Amino acid sequence: MSKLTRKEKERLEARTEILNIAARLFAKNGFHKTTMDDIAIASEWSKGALYLRFQTKEELFFSIIEDIVNDYLETLNTSLTGRYNLEGLIKIIIEKQFTFFQDHIQFFQLLLSEQGKALQASGNRHREIMMAKQKEHFDLLVVAFDKVLSPDNSVSSNTIAIALTGAINNHLLNWLLNHKTVDLQQVQQEIVTLMLHGVQ
Amino acid sequence: MSKLTRKEKERLEARTEILNIAARLFAKNGFHKTTMDDIAIASEWSKGALYLRFQTKEELFFSIIEDIVNDYLETLNTSLTGRYNLEGLIKIIIEKQFTFFQDHIQFFQLLLSEQGKALQASGNRHREIMMAKQKEHFDLLVVAFDKVLSPDNSVSSNTIAIALTGAINNHLLNWLLNHKTVDLQQVQQEIVTLMLHGVQ
Amino acid sequence: MSKLTRKEKERLEARTEILNIAARLFAKNGFHKTTMDDIAIASEWSKGALYLRFQTKEELFFSIIEDIVNDYLETLNTSLTGRYNLEGLIKIIIEKQFTFFQDHIQFFQLLLSEQGKALQASGNRHREIMMAKQKEHFDLLVVAFDKVLSPDNSVSSNTIAIALTGAINNHLLNWLLNHKTVDLQQVQQEIVTLMLHGVQ
Amino acid sequence: MSKLTRKEKERLEARTEILNIAARLFAKNGFHKTTMDDIAIASEWSKGALYLRFQTKEELFFSIIEDIVNDYLETLNTSLTGRYNLEGLIKIIIEKQFTFFQDHIQFFQLLLSEQGKALQASGNRHREIMMAKQKEHFDLLVVAFDKVLSPDNSVSSNTIAIALTGAINNHLLNWLLNHKTVDLQQVQQEIVTLMLHGVQ
DNA sequence: AATGAATGAGTATTCATTCAT
DNA sequence: CATGAATGAATACTCATTCAT
Numbered sequence: 001m002s003k004l005t006r007k008e009k010e011r012l013e014a015r016t017e018i019l020n021i022a023a024r025l026f027a028k029n030g031f032h033k034t035t036m037d038d039i040a041i042a043s044e045w046s047k048g049a050l051y052l053r054f055q056t057k058e059e060l061f062f063s064i065i066e067d068i069v070n071d072y073l074e075t076l077n078t079s080l081t082g083r084y085n086l087e088g089l090i091k092i093i094i095e096k097q098f099t100f101f102q103d104h105i106q107f108f109q110l111l112l113s114e115q116g117k118a119l120q121a122s123g124n125r126h127r128e129i130m131m132a133k134q135k136e137h138f139d140l141l142v143v144a145f146d147k148v149l150s151p152d153n154s155v156s157s158n159t160i161a162i163a164l165t166g167a168i169n170n171h172l173l174n175w176l177l178n179h180k181t182v183d184l185q186q187v188q189q190e191i192v193t194l195m196l197h198g199v200q
Numbered sequence: 201m202s203k204l205t206r207k208e209k210e211r212l213e214a215r216t217e218i219l220n221i222a223a224r225l226f227a228k229n230g231f232h233k234t235t236m237d238d239i240a241i242a243s244e245w246s247k248g249a250l251y252l253r254f255q256t257k258e259e260l261f262f263s264i265i266e267d268i269v270n271d272y273l274e275t276l277n278t279s280l281t282g283r284y285n286l287e288g289l290i291k292i293i294i295e296k297q298f299t300f301f302q303d304h305i306q307f308f309q310l311l312l313s314e315q316g317k318a319l320q321a322s323g324n325r326h327r328e329i330m331m332a333k334q335k336e337h338f339d340l341l342v343v344a345f346d347k348v349l350s351p352d353n354s355v356s357s358n359t360i361a362i363a364l365t366g367a368i369n370n371h372l373l374n375w376l377l378n379h380k381t382v383d384l385q386q387v388q389q390e391i392v393t394l395m396l397h398g399v400q
Numbered sequence: 401m402s403k404l405t406r407k408e409k410e411r412l413e414a415r416t417e418i419l420n421i422a423a424r425l426f427a428k429n430g431f432h433k434t435t436m437d438d439i440a441i442a443s444e445w446s447k448g449a450l451y452l453r454f455q456t457k458e459e460l461f462f463s464i465i466e467d468i469v470n471d472y473l474e475t476l477n478t479s480l481t482g483r484y485n486l487e488g489l490i491k492i493i494i495e496k497q498f499t500f501f502q503d504h505i506q507f508f509q510l511l512l513s514e515q516g517k518a519l520q521a522s523g524n525r526h527r528e529i530m531m532a533k534q535k536e537h538f539d540l541l542v543v544a545f546d547k548v549l550s551p552d553n554s555v556s557s558n559t560i561a562i563a564l565t566g567a568i569n570n571h572l573l574n575w576l577l578n579h580k581t582v583d584l585q586q587v588q589q590e591i592v593t594l595m596l597h598g599v600q
Numbered sequence: 601m602s603k604l605t606r607k608e609k610e611r612l613e614a615r616t617e618i619l620n621i622a623a624r625l626f627a628k629n630g631f632h633k634t635t636m637d638d639i640a641i642a643s644e645w646s647k648g649a650l651y652l653r654f655q656t657k658e659e660l661f662f663s664i665i666e667d668i669v670n671d672y673l674e675t676l677n678t679s680l681t682g683r684y685n686l687e688g689l690i691k692i693i694i695e696k697q698f699t700f701f702q703d704h705i706q707f708f709q710l711l712l713s714e715q716g717k718a719l720q721a722s723g724n725r726h727r728e729i730m731m732a733k734q735k736e737h738f739d740l741l742v743v744a745f746d747k748v749l750s751p752d753n754s755v756s757s758n759t760i761a762i763a764l765t766g767a768i769n770n771h772l773l774n775w776l777l778n779h780k781t782v783d784l785q786q787v788q789q790e791i792v793t794l795m796l797h798g799v800q
Numbered sequence: 801a802a803t804g805a806a807t808g809a810g811t812a813t814t815c816a817t818t819c820a821t
Numbered sequence: 822c823a824t825g826a827a828t829g830a831a832t833a834c835t836c837a838t839t840c841a842t
Binding site for chain 1: 290331349353354355360365366367369373374393394395398399400
Binding site: 432486490531534538545549553554555556559560562563564565566567568569570571573574577587590591593594595596597598599600 | 632686690731734738745749753754755756759760762763764765766767768769770771773774777787790791793794795796797798799800
């Protein structure tokens with residue numbers, strides 16, 4: 001059923017391979033300290049080959065983020081298709097976000113390092129795309145919460161979605177900064193409790 | 201009672217002035233696109249004068265963050281000294297964080313743009329300092345929550361502190377990205393409700 | 401009578417087509433800003449096909465000039481074969497140069513843009529060729545003038561040839577630079593008068 | 601009477617020195633084959649120092665041409681101020697152009713190598729400047745010829761000016777291409793005769 | 801013959817940092 | 822202390838040329 005010729009497959013593989021290697025370098029050293037030469041050497045492609053696939057260094061960078069974000073949104077969307085009660089929904093959201101980012105820690109770091117940039121430089125195509133993705137993300141969550149909450153719930157689905165993802169992200173960031181010495185399983189459970197019943 | 205001579209005062213004023221102007225530039229254009237020339241011209245000091253006060257551009261940058269974080273921690277510490285019940289505590293934390301960052305949006309942006317960097321390059325003095333400050337921040341909150349929660353509360357003070365600050369930050373980030381079109385007053389109230397009683 | 405096979409004809413046509421298209425690009429954008437990719441795309445041949453016909457970009461470039469110069473010399477030679485008196489000779493030279501370059505403005509521009517290069521880099525095959533062509537050009541004119549001037553004319557045929565072509569070229573250049581707003585017919589007549597009788 | 605401080609003098613000297621050395625390199629190797637590194641090394645200034653004085657390589661290049669053209673126009677203007685009859689005028693123009701370019705052969709080569717560029721890329725500031733200078737040049741000559749010719753002369757001063765400078769330039773170019781083996785003194789005399797009385 | 805993906809040497813420009821004045 | 826001219830390492834990007842298919 002594959003519609004990809006051998007050449008197209010190879011091209012896609014090369015692209016993916018480059019993005020993976022570049023992602024590792026960007027995550028490790030940051031955008032500016034990672035040079036196109038670094039990426040070329042690490043990926044064992046020539047610089048010319050990189051520019052054949054990505055017009056600029058920035059485009060290469062955002063391609064990484066875009067790919068992984070798309071991947072995440074797809075996974076999340078699939079998960080949220082099932083039927084949940086409130087507790088189940090919160091649990092699945094937390095679990096998805098935790099497992100996904102454990103699997104893609106370097107992308108998480110990239111994402112964080114770019115959130116600041118999103119606030120700068122308007123009129124930027126990349127900024128627009130990232131904001132659209134962000135909106136898509138919240139929309140998925142809002143729709144899901146709307147299904148399990150009464151319309152006159154005292155806290156809006158939107159507020160819940162933003163607060164929940166913020167709480168999760170902060171925990172993950174904290175976990176990373178503390179060299180992963182925290183028990184994530186327990187943290188997950190506590191966040192569920194917190195979101196369901198509040199602090200007490 | 202002042203222990204500062206006139207000279208020392210002038211020195212401090214110059215330093216503060218430079219940091220304020222540099223902060224504006226960094227927040228607007230990012231770390232790399234802001235040059236020492238830009239800062240020199242905007243501050244009306246020579247580049248030499250900048251290097252007299254800050255060894256490197258990076259140090260200047262982190263001086264900004266450090267100053268403002270210290271300022272925030274001091275304010276927060278003072279506020280948390282009062283006596284609160286649980287609701288009062290949550291309210292005051294949210295309020296402090298909201299008002300502080302509304303007053304210092306540019307620092308908030310700087311902070312975000314640098315959170316990613318903190319994850320990189322270990323062995324970095326700046327990274328260590330920032331992490332220490334982060335810890336200090338959470339400690340303040342944890343101590344405060346410990347005072348108002350029973351020791352066997354189902355959610356630990358630490359988890360609450362991290363979740364709360366994450367939720368707040370995400371709301372503020374969202375507010376910035378949406379060009380400040382959200383009613384922050386209402387958001388504050390909703391977060392309080394959410395933290396106190398959970399989503400429902 | 402044609403000695404060209406179909407294949408050879410096709411080969412020649414392709415070559416001519418490429419040279420024409422490349423000439424347009426070179427004239428419009430200059431040697432360096434015109435890339436082999438540009439030429440490949442515009443000519444609808446692959447880059448490989450270009451390199452099959454021309455060893456280097458420079459050779460392609462000089463092939464254009466050489467072709468057109470050969471063409472010009474042939475035309476001029478044919479014209480000068482006829483019998484003229486002095487006035488007729490001057491008129492025909494001016495007319496040929498004018499009409500030829502009106503028909504091939506882009507080549508004229510190329511020629512100019514390369515005259516400087518001819519002064520550089522000795523030991524260059526292209527330079528040698530161009531100088532040989534230049535000499536051939538002057539020789540044609542000198543021979544023609546020698547036929548209509550007495551051997552002890554106060555101005556040598558060589559001097560006349562150089563001065564005349566220089567005067568014509570400068571007028572044409574001026575005409576181009578002034579966006580063709582000058583009446584070339586009248587200029588032609590004035591040059592004839594000038595050459596025949598001097599300024600007054 | 602000098603209004604230049606020592607610093608200003610040094611700055612001007614450095615600029616002139618750089619332009620002289622760069623001119624030699626550009627004339628020898630052409631615009632593209634001359635790198636900023638070459639100029640930096642030859643001039644014994646750092647690349648940064650070059651960019652302190654000239655915003656781009658192109659600006660450096662045109663500064664050379666502009667300087668020398670200005671110099672020439674000034675010299676010519678001064679010379680044409682005197683009183684001449686027709687023969688004297690033609691002689692002085694030829695002589696000025698000959699001696700000037702013998703003194704500045706490298707600039708002459710530069711000029712030639714750039715005449716082609718002037719035909720390309722409109723909207724270019726440098727192009728505009730060069731065309732203005734060209735016009736200034738012809739205006740000087742036209743005014744001078746108008747003074748010594750009757751208003752109803754059969755050949756216009758403008759045509760004469762263009763033809764004369766073209767003839768001279770072509771002779772100089774020819775002289776350069778023939779490795780200076782021609783007797784310029786005699787050529788000068790012949791051009792005078794040609795312009796005064798025509799070919800015979 | 802024809803293709804066009806891959807190569808990698810080559811270069812203009814920037815900017816943090818220094819230091820003579 | 823203050824200045825800002827000078828430095829030169831660092832880097833994104835281009836494009837003529839090659840060669841496996």
